[in-house]
Amino acid sequence: MANETLVVLKRRELAEPWTLKTFLESGGYQGLRKALTEMTPEEVIKVVQDSGLRGRGGAGMGTGLKWSLIPKDSPKARYVVCNGDEGEPGAFHDRELMETDPHALIEGMLCAAYAIGAKHCFIYCRGEFILAHERLANAIAEAYEANYLGDNIMGTNFSCDMVLHRGAGAYICGEETALLESLEGYRGMPRPRPPFPVTEGLYASPTVVNNVQSLQAAAQVIQNGADWYKQWGTERSPGTLVCSVSGAVNDPRNVEVPLGTTVADVLELCGGVDDRGLKAFAPGGWSTPMLPPDKLDATMDYEGMVAAGSVLGASSIIAVPNDMCIVRAVWRGSKFYSHESCGKCTPCREGTYWVERILERIEAGHGHMADLDRLEKVNNGMSGFKSLCALAEFAAGPVGSSIIHFRDEYEEHIKLGACPMAAEKVSA
Amino acid sequence: MTDTRVLSEDFYTRAKQIAARYPVARSALIMLLHEAQDEIGYVSDDVIREVGSVLGLTPADVEGVATFYTMFKRKHPGKFLISVCTNMSCSINGADETVAALRDAVGSEHTTTEDGTCSWESVECLATCHWAVAAQVNYLDVPYLTPDRARKLVADLRAGRDLDEILADLRKAKSLSEARTTAERSGAANG
Numbered sequence: 175m176a177n178e179t180l181v182v183l184k185r186r187e188l189a190e191p192w193t194l195k196t197f198l199e200s201g202g203y204q205g206l207r208k209a210l211t212e213m214t215p216e217e218v219i220k221v222v223q224d225s226g227l228r229g230r231g232g233a234g235m236g237t238g239l240k241w242s243l244i245p246k247d248s249p250k251a252r253y254v255v256c257n258g259d260e261g262e263p264g265a266f267h268d269r270e271l272m273e274t275d276p277h278a279l280i281e282g283m284l285c286a287a288y289a290i291g292a293k294h295c296f297i298y299c300r301g302e303f304i305l306a307h308e309r310l311a312n313a314i315a316e317a318y319e320a321n322y323l324g325d326n327i328m329g330t331n332f333s334c335d336m337v338l339h340r341g342a343g344a345y346i347c348g349e350e351t352a353l354l355e356s357l358e359g360y361r362g363m364p365r366p367r368p369p370f371p372v373t374e375g376l377y378a379s380p381t382v383v384n385n386v387q388s389l390q391a392a393a394q395v396i397q398n399g400a401d402w403y404k405q406w407g408t409e410r411s412p413g414t415l416v417c418s419v420s421g422a423v424n425d426p427r428n429v430e431v432p433l434g435t436t437v438a439d440v441l442e443l444c445g446g447v448d449d450r451g452l453k454a455f456a457p458g459g460w461s462t463p464m465l466p467p468d469k470l471d472a473t474m475d476y477e478g479m480v481a482a483g484s485v486l487g488a489s490s491i492i493a494v495p496n497d498m499c500i501v502r503a504v505w506r507g508s509k510f511y512s513h514e515s516c517g518k519c520t521p522c523r524e525g526t527y528w529v530e531r532i533l534e535r536i537e538a539g540h541g542h543m544a545d546l547d548r549l550e551k552v553n554n555g556m557s558g559f560k561s562l563c564a565l566a567e568f569a570a571g572p573v574g575s576s577i578i579h580f581r582d583e584y585e586e587h588i589k590l591g592a593c594p595m596a597a598e599k600v601s602a
Numbered sequence: 603m604t605d606t607r608v609l610s611e612d613f614y615t616r617a618k619q620i621a622a623r624y625p626v627a628r629s630a631l632i633m634l635l636h637e638a639q640d641e642i643g644y645v646s647d648d649v650i651r652e653v654g655s656v657l658g659l660t661p662a663d664v665e666g667v668a669t670f671y672t673m674f675k676r677k678h679p680g681k682f683l684i685s686v687c688t689n690m691s692c693s694i695n696g697a698d699e700t701v702a703a704l705r706d707a708v709g710s711e712h713t714t715t716e717d718g719t720c721s722w723e724s725v726e727c728l729a730t731c732h733w734a735v736a737a738q739v740n741y742l743d744v745p746y747l748t749p750d751r752a753r754k755l756v757a758d759l760r761a762g763r764d765l766d767e768i769l770a771d772l773r774k775a776k777s778l779s780e781a782r783t784t785a786e787r788s789g790a791a792n793g
Contacts, residue, residue, distance in 0.1 A: 343674075356632065359626075359632065362670060426734070490731075492690050492694075492731075498694055506689070506690065507690060
């Protein structure tokens with residue numbers, strides 16, 4: 175059986191890991207010290223690039239590559255923004271990482287700021303995360319007090335400020351350009367790209383937007399080197415990955431494993447599927463195409479998940495049990511996307527609206543066989559990057575994949591004129 | 603003008619400090635709406651006007667932003683707002699039954715009990731899926747909100763029991779199955 179490999183979660187069992195005291199006693203701020211005192215910004219970017227660390231927010235872009243794209247000659251201020259607006263259904267690792275190890279996030283952000291020449295960092299923490307917000311606020315105050323933030327950090331020429339910002343309930347703000355709009359005080363609606371945030375991000379200035387886990391991992395890469403990080407994972411997906419595991423499992427929790435670990439092994443670390451049995455699973459949060467149990471040997475890495483017919487996404491496995499009606503589940507998911515669509519782009523606004531209604535009709539027993547073709551047609555209209563951001567693609571994922579793998583369940587609803595599982599419950 | 607303000611002097615002092623943290627003051631808008639809502643209980647028309655006045659924004663501009671975000675309430679909820687996640691991992695683990703229990707104990711969604719204490723709402727993923735059915739009371743996390751625990755939560759809040767104590771009790775459960783069995787026992791004991 176696979177073991178956990180704790181890198182970004184390494185402090186989870188320590189006493190009060192969120193305090194500066196515990197953080198320093200367990201090697202904290204050593205990556206930053208090394209960067210500021212022994213390395214040039216270019217060397218910092220290079221080691222992160224050499225490590226192969228890829229963004230853990232969903233898109234999987236190389237973290238070091240992103241840092242390297244900040245224009246060297248821009249006269250504008252540069253910014254580092256941490257995306258702590260975790261809201262993907264099934265994902266809860268960034269919340270745990272911010273709650274347990276806020277100083278590690280500060281350290282990662284400062285390393286990024288040093289690498290790109292930024293003097294301002296912003297943490298966009300999801301509005302509902304009261305504890306994470308409190309721990310981050312305390313950690314930032316401690317860091318200022320101990321000169322890890324502010325002027326001449328650790329006695330060097332490097333100065334940097336950090337602002338903790340709160341969201342207010344909008345899934346779309348996890349999308350980086352919507353997040354930037356929100357951080358500027360507007361409705362969180364995505365921006366057209368190009369320009370990309372690395373050239374015109376916050377206040378139309380060069381901005382790096384990184385995920386919590388990517389930043390925390392980057393600091394350890396800088397401290398320990400690229401080869402150290404590459405001892406785990408696969409050639410194209412090096413390192414470790416925190417997977418959130420929930421749904422029909424016995425011990426739902428976050429586990430950190432090397433990339434390339436099979437879904438079966440990750441589930442095993444969480445006590446296995448519970449006695450309801452596994453009907454399907456979404457590997458990267460609900461927005462990633464679901465897979466049937468015969469794909470349990472698929473690996474949790476960027477390439478492995480694509481090969482299996484899904485994507486790694488937010489590396490958050492939702493185990494769907496046998497007693498869950500797939501149509502009902504996909505319908506519930508579709509309500510989420512139509513609620514969270516910001517309404518800016520027509521394919522997403524209209525597509526999510528109609529998918530929800532068609533699924534509701536099928537689940538209620540009023541569907542027609544033609545609805546299945548209609549769903550696929552609407553799905554095609556939503557996907558293929560026809561909108562400014564990926565929300566419509568996310569909405570399409572569960573619908574399309576469920577029709578591929580569970581078409582018989584849809585047809586049964588339509589033929590029976592009712593949800594067969596609801597009927598079972600009534601007769602039982 | 604000052605006499606008709608609903609937000610405290612303290613709010614205005616903090617608002618200026620918060621706005622000063624950002625290179626562009628408008629960035630503080632969401633933070634100030636949070637501060638104001640914490641003070642008044644909801645985002646009233648007065649709040650919109652006064653927050654706008656701090657940042658030099660029109661009421662329409664502020665209202666447009668406030669109504670985009672689900673945490674900002676344009677109507678006063680009860681003293682305690684119970685938010686229950688009905689997204690996937692929570693649906694898999696009984697969110698529909700919890701919602702039914704809340705509807706029974708409190709009334710329909712977004713209404714408030716007659717005594718003004720409790721409202722409830724169904725929300726999207728709270729990122730505590732390991733605690734399914736995940737919930738919050740005034741945004742403070744509650745694990746494993748089974749129907750029995752939901753009914754007891756509402757009764758305790760309406761009885762005026764201290765929120766911290768209630769939360770501490772609810773957080774003792776270490777798994778969904780433990781929460782289910784403990785609630786049954788205490789339900790039997792307390793009627």
